[in-house]
Amino acid sequence: MTEGEETSTTGTLASAMLAADNVVILTGLRMGWEPGEEEEWLRKEWRVKATLDAFLTEPAAFWEFYFPVAKRIYERDVHPAHVAVARLQKAGIVTSVITQAVDHLHARAGAADVVEVYSNMRTVRCARCSEVYGLPEVGPLIEASGDGVPRCASCEYPLRPGGTLWGEPLPQDQVERAWELATAADAFFALDSDLRTAPISLLPSVPLTRQVPLYIVGREPTQYDRYAELVVREPAHTVLGELAELLTPRA
Numbered sequence: 001m002t003e004g005e006e007t008s009t010t011g012t013l014a015s016a017m018l019a020a021d022n023v024v025i026l027t028g029l030r031m032g033w034e035p036g037e038e039e040e041w042l043r044k045e046w047r048v049k050a051t052l053d054a055f056l057t058e059p060a061a062f063w064e065f066y067f068p069v070a071k072r073i074y075e076r077d078v079h080p081a082h083v084a085v086a087r088l089q090k091a092g093i094v095t096s097v098i099t100q101a102v103d104h105l106h107a108r109a110g111a112a113d114v115v116e117v118y119s120n121m122r123t124v125r126c127a128r129c130s131e132v133y134g135l136p137e138v139g140p141l142i143e144a145s146g147d148g149v150p151r152c153a154s155c156e157y158p159l160r161p162g163g164t165l166w167g168e169p170l171p172q173d174q175v176e177r178a179w180e181l182a183t184a185a186d187a188f189f190a191l192d193s194d195l196r197t198a199p200i201s202l203l204p205s206v207p208l209t210r211q212v213p214l215y216i217v218g219r220e221p222t223q224y225d226r227y228a229e230l231v232v233r234e235p236a237h238t239v240l241g242e243l244a245e246l247l248t249p250r251a
């Protein structure tokens with residue numbers, strides 16, 4: 001991409017954001033990740049090993065896979081992409097943020113009222129007594145358990161991840177909010193999402209059926225590309241950084 005094209009792409013997206021009163025963005029699971037980073041487990045292993053079925057039938061194997069992966073995500077730092085989104089929202093350019101990410105980094109970067117459609121993996125909880133534990137507390141609980149399954153310190157019931165497992169229904173309140181926001185949008189941006197996983201893969205159809213423009217930024221082709229006002233085939237963080245520079249005053 002030449003410098004001129006870059007300017008015009010960012011300029012088009014910036015104009016679209018400024019022209020709309022209700023800018024809603026949907027960010028994908030890997031927002032802020034570098035291309036190729038840990039892609040292997042995300043694409044394959046996660047969908048096999050971090051499932052509701054694995055959790056229920058082979059809990060020790062589930063935790064053996066889930067805990068170190070969740071811990072790596074827990075320890076991730078806010079990326080400039082998250083900072084850019086928070087800046088755009090604080091400046092009133094972006095109205096609402098919906099995310100498929102489970103790392104809670106949008107909120108940690110300062111974005112408000114983020115809809116986390118898969119919840120997040122920063123906690124685990126007891127399904128019996130509702131006690132909530134921070135993820136780092138799980139390591140000692142696994143070690144103390146003797147069979148690899150962490151148990152509630154209060155009632156000894158096996159703990160479960162706070163977020164949504166593969167194969168499990170999404171949190172209803174978050175999904176409903178996502179649909180309400182998409183319905184109210186007058187510009188909708190899908191950023192770093194391959195838009196493949198239902199039901200969130202259906203979300204862009206909400207603005208489209210109302211003739212609201214859809215903008216797609218990301219490396220992965222999506223089923224909505226042909227309907228989008230503009231498709232930018234590159235990681236969203238570059239574009240987001242440029243938009244934040246262009247549309248928000250320097251901090």
Ligand SMILES: [Zn+2]
Nearest residue numbers: 126129152155
């Ligand atoms: Zn308990």
